[in-house]
Amino acid sequence: MSVQASVPGTSTSHAPALAARPGIAASARGLVGRIGFLPALLILVVVGMSAADPQFYGPINILNILRNASFLTIVACGQALVIIAGGFDLSVGAVVALASVVTAKVMGLAAAAFPGNDALVIACGVAAGLGSGAAVGLINGLCVARLKVSGFVVTLGTMSATAGVALMITSGIPVYGMPQSFVRDFGRAQFLGLPTAIYVALIVLAVMVFVQRRTLFGRYVYAIGGNADAAIVSGVGIRRHLVGTYVLSGVLAALAGILLTAQVGSGQASFGGDRMMLQSIAAAVIGGVSLRGGVGRVEIVAVSALFLTILGNALNLLHIDSRLQPVFLGVIMVAAVALDELGRRRKSRV
Amino acid sequence: MNISVEARKAAPLLELKGISKRFTGVRALDHVDLDVRAGELHVLFGENGAGKSTLINVISGTFPPDEGTFRFDGEEIRHLSPQRARAIGISPVFQEFSLVPSLTVEENLFLGREISAGGVLRAGAMRKKARALIDELGFDLDPGKRVDDLSRAHQQMAEIAKALLGKVRLLILDEPTASLTERETGRLFELIAKLKAQGVGLIYVSHRMREIRALADRVTVLRDGRHIRTLDAANVTDGELVELMTGRRIDVLFPTIEHAPAEVAVDVEGLSLADGSVREVNFHARAGEITGIAGLVGCGKSELVRAIYGLEPVVAGTIRIDGTPYDAPAPRDSLKRGVAYFPANRVAEGLALSRPIRENASLTALDLPGFARLGVLRQGSERGLVAAAMERLKLRPPNIERPAGALSGGNRQKVMLGRALTRDLKVFLFDEPSVGIDVGAKLEVYEFMKQLVSEGAAVIVVSSELPEVLALSNRLYVMHHGRIAAELTGSEKTEQNVLASFFKEHLATTEAA
Secondary structure (H helix, E strand, O other): OHHHHOHHHHHHHHHHHHHOOOOHHHHHHHHHHHHOHHHHHHHHHHHHHHHHOHHHHOHHHHHHHHHHHHHHHHHHHHHHHHHHOOOOOOOHHHHHHHHHHHHHHHHHHHHHHOOOOHHHHHHHHHHHHHHHHHHHHHHHHHHHHOOOOOHHHHHHHHHHHHHHHHHHHHOOOOEOOOOHHHHHHHHOOEEOOEEHHHHHHHHHHHHHHHHHHHEHHHHHHHHHHHOHHHHHHOOOOHHHHHHHHHHHHHHHHHHHHHHHHHHHOOEOOOOOHHHHHHHHHHHHHHOOOOOOOOOOOHHHHHHHHHHHHHHHHHHHHOOOOOOOHHHHHHHHHHHHHHHHHHHHHHHOOO | OHHHHHHHHHOOOEEEEEEEEEEOOEEEEEEEEEEEOOOOEEEEEOOOOOOHHHHHHHHOOOOOOOEEEEEEOOEEOOOOOHHHHHHOOEEEEOOOOOOOOOOEHHHHHOOOOOOEEOOEEOHHHHHHHHHHHHHHHOOOOOOOOEHHHOOHHHHHHHHHHHHHOOOOOEEEEEOOOOOOOHHHHHHHHHHHHHHHHOOOEEEEEOOOHHHHHHHOOEEEEEEOOEEEEEEEHHHOOHHHHHHHHHOOOOOOOOOOOOOOOOOEEEEEEEEEEOOOOOOOEEEEEEOOOEEEEEEOOOOOHHHHHHHHHOOOOEEEEEEEEOOEEOOOOOHHHHHHOOEEEEOOOOOOOOOOOOOEHHHHHHHHHOOOOOOEEOOEEOHHHHHHHHHHHHHHOOOOOOOOOOEHHHOOHHHHHHHHHHHHHOOOOOEEEEEOOOOOOOHHHHHHHHHHHHHHHHOOOEEEEEEOOHHHHHHHOOEEEEEEOOEEEEEEEHHHOOHHHHHHHHHHHHHHHHHHO
């Protein structure tokens, strides 16, 4: 919380320019300054869409949005952590796919081995799925921390390899054979009227907020991204923390893959993919995570993931050509980074 | 009682013997010996590139020595890491800040040794301890502020506070006063005296003779990575120290400059900057003389010249170069008009460290026909022109293909000055020209300014080092709180008058308030 505390202080130097033209513009800026530019945009889209299409606020559509936003939030939390530490994880989309097929495949095999013992079958599948994510993350992390290869290149490589492995496992055909209870009682179940994925995402988010603010790991991730040399000189062991960010990112991507599998009812190598990877980076960047590292909070990333999901949904409802939708995403992402840069320049000289 | 104190004093706290360190072909340290006693302030003295930084880094565990023995408190130490060094009480304050800009002061103080239970931070306990430490040091520092929102002086305070958190037995200070004001420096000196009384050993690196005089017990002189001599500070003169350091005699530090004021080259009227660091400043500089601007850290003197060059946004006032109004200055246009700026921070704003000296020196002149024609570089001609410029500046070794990052502070400044020789310029803005460079290189920079003035250029020198601006300038402006507090010429140009004008202005502001 103290991280942001200084921002109003620095904006006082620009106060005279604003005071010169009081009224709506200034108060709007003040409001945006206080709650941030993202929630303002979010509200704008929600209000606009509610007026344009009553289908938008129908319960089915809302649940759909929340479910999709949950998947994206989980992946984006891991991505954000990697970027805050000064890295990049392009492999998340492929990990979603890998975890999905590994989970489905292992559950199928386990169901054959222990018929009737659903709990054990599910535990095996979930452990294998999360394990596959952790393994990819570990490879990413070790290559970055030990071999000093840039995160961008390493994860570009593992993205390609992981997607390949997922395809090999399935030969492109969906994997069935999971216990009914996994799909019916977990994946498609609702609790207090909301899909289970939302609760999982909220738990992940709460844990990540705690990790970022209150744990040594979170603090070191900020420090490493902020100034790696300073962290080394201060006696922070940076390698294991770097590895930790990639492993966490891999595990969270795998978790999203498992949730998707449970909802759809089959393991598919087409889950996640480039779209999920790009969206997770977009969510992090629009959510204020600096690509220079050292800055960013997961709760804002979650808001940004919700915003991106709603935006995609709105474009669909408005029957905007699906080929045009990535253009919107691109424009918004560049605008977010530009705003971040602008803020930095204003602050750079004290 | 007395005997035990004597005995502890006699046994050195830190004892280095025959320390050597090589970096890809360069011998940075060559069998260096050093011993520091408890309660002693030991000054490391030497030109840039003499091996002081390498030695400090070895002592603080940043990298291991290739050979030699390292004893701390009588115990031989191997495989020292920064973490272990801190644990045994070796606490370095680096010149290049070891702070993470995106974290708060408090988070930085505890970085690497957070108070935690099972991986969970205990924020309350840390806040309390940070406040207690800052209060004890008497620093005016807010522990909740982000480091990149602090001024350089405050960052320096945070850095010192960080070094003093926890158990300290050997404190290493690398030019700690470089960005502190007089008052803060005074407070630092009090603190040093207190630490000495507590039996803390100190290693102190500085180029400032006055500080060495005031603080040092012993001085170790290094040159070209070798230990030259260790002497008692009480029985050595400044001249001897400089002679030992450079290996040659330097009789007068400042050259005699013949000023011949001609027409006004830079004229500033009612200038105010957007961030309020400069307010309604009237200022002019003539060709053929050096115009000095003195002032405390943060008084706006550096912003003034940066605004003339086009690096700070101007909200009011006019700038005229050679009598023609110059609206909306921008670096590219400034160079075309013959105005050059030499930044104080040569790493951040001056040089591309990974690129060779040649490319760095020609960077500001690539639009000239001597360097490029129709967008195609003329490498042969570039090499010739840059080599000639660097020869004139006595770059050693004279290899212009070395990366700028491999150079010492003095040589980096020479590469910057080389830019001035690659194109035709009339106005030279120097921002803290001698920060971070050694006495030998300083002298060469001053000689360079002397040449420029004799060729009829207008030279403006901004400096926080009073003796420097006093000796170099023909006319001296004193800035205070963004305004010109005084303009001194001839016999008025004395240290007392400059200090008095800070003081007078200060009185006026306090009365008004």
